[in-house]
Amino acid sequence: MGIANNLLQIKSTLPEHVTLVAVSKTKPVSDLMEAYEAGQRIFGENKIQEMAEKWQQMPKDIQWHMIGHVQTNKVKFMAPFVSLIHGVDSLKLLQEINKQALKNNRIIDCLLQIYIAEEETKFGLDEEELASLLSSSEFHEMKNIRIVGLMGMATFTDNKDQIKKEFLHLKTIFNKTKEPKTENCQLETISMGMSGDYQLAIECGSTMVRIGSSIFGGRN
Numbered sequence: 338m339g340i341a342n343n344l345l346q347i348k349s350t351l352p353e354h355v356t357l358v359a360v361s362k363t364k365p366v367s368d369l370m371e372a373y374e375a376g377q378r379i380f381g382e383n384k385i386q387e388m389a390e391k392w393q394q395m396p397k398d399i400q401w402h403m404i405g406h407v408q409t410n411k412v413k414f415m416a417p418f419v420s421l422i423h424g425v426d427s428l429k430l431l432q433e434i435n436k437q438a439l440k441n442n443r444i445i446d447c448l449l450q451i452y453i454a455e456e457e458t459k460f461g462l463d464e465e466e467l468a469s470l471l472s473s474s475e476f477h478e479m480k481n482i483r484i485v486g487l488m489g490m491a492t493f494t495d496n497k498d499q500i501k502k503e504f505l506h507l508k509t510i511f512n513k514t515k516e517p518k519t520e521n522c523q524l525e526t527i528s529m530g531m532s533g534d535y536q537l538a539i540e541c542g543s544t545m546v547r548i549g550s551s552i553f554g555g556r557n
């Protein structure tokens with residue numbers, strides 16, 4: 338077994354249009370390097386400080402994805418290098434990302450997180466909040482962010498029908514929202530699916546899966 342084998346095994350099963358984010362949170366740089374040596378270039382982390390430390394230590398052709406809940410006051414620490422922020426769930430957060438991106442003279446790609454689960458602990462916008470964010474004048478004025486897709490997390494359950502229903506809900510919202518494309522809103526990506534449910538997510542339209550434990554092993 339081992340990290341490289343796990344990674345290559347999973348990659349061989351993914352359709353070509355699906356991007357693999359290797360979720361490396363809590364894992365040491367040596368583990369990430371094993372995946373890197375096996376060809377992986379996209380890593381997902383859920384804590385900004387941990388991601389920044391790994392970014393400093395690792396090769397610069399890695400794309401770093403922030404997959405966790407983002408606190409507004411920490412955006413500045415990742416703005417110089419983050420390649421995609423998955424969990425954007427408010428206009429206020431988007432405004433801060435836009436501001437920090439401008440300071441760094443770049444455009445930062447973001448996904449809007451949609452609330453699809455029945456668990457109250459999960460974050461995200463509902464369909465109405467998504468529509469009102471995208472139609473607001475504040476949003477249209479932002480020139481240093483680009484919304485490139487949507488992200489969602491299904492309920493933590495063994496009930497496949499429930500998970501499927503939630504994934505299809507996200508796909509439906511995506512289809513309704515993807516036109517018209519504008520300068521800062523070009524929906525292409527649906528980020529859904531983790532170790533336990535990524536095959537189902539792909540069947541339901543996912544184009545980006547976030548896989549941690551099936552590659553790196555369990556976390557404490």
Ligand SMILES: *Cc1c(COP(=O)(O)O)cnc(C)c1O
Nearest residue numbers: 360383404531532547548549550
């Ligand atoms: C940890 C995490 C994952 C990966 O979970 P695994 O079950 O280990 O594959 C995916 N997405 C998010 C948002 C996470 O926090």
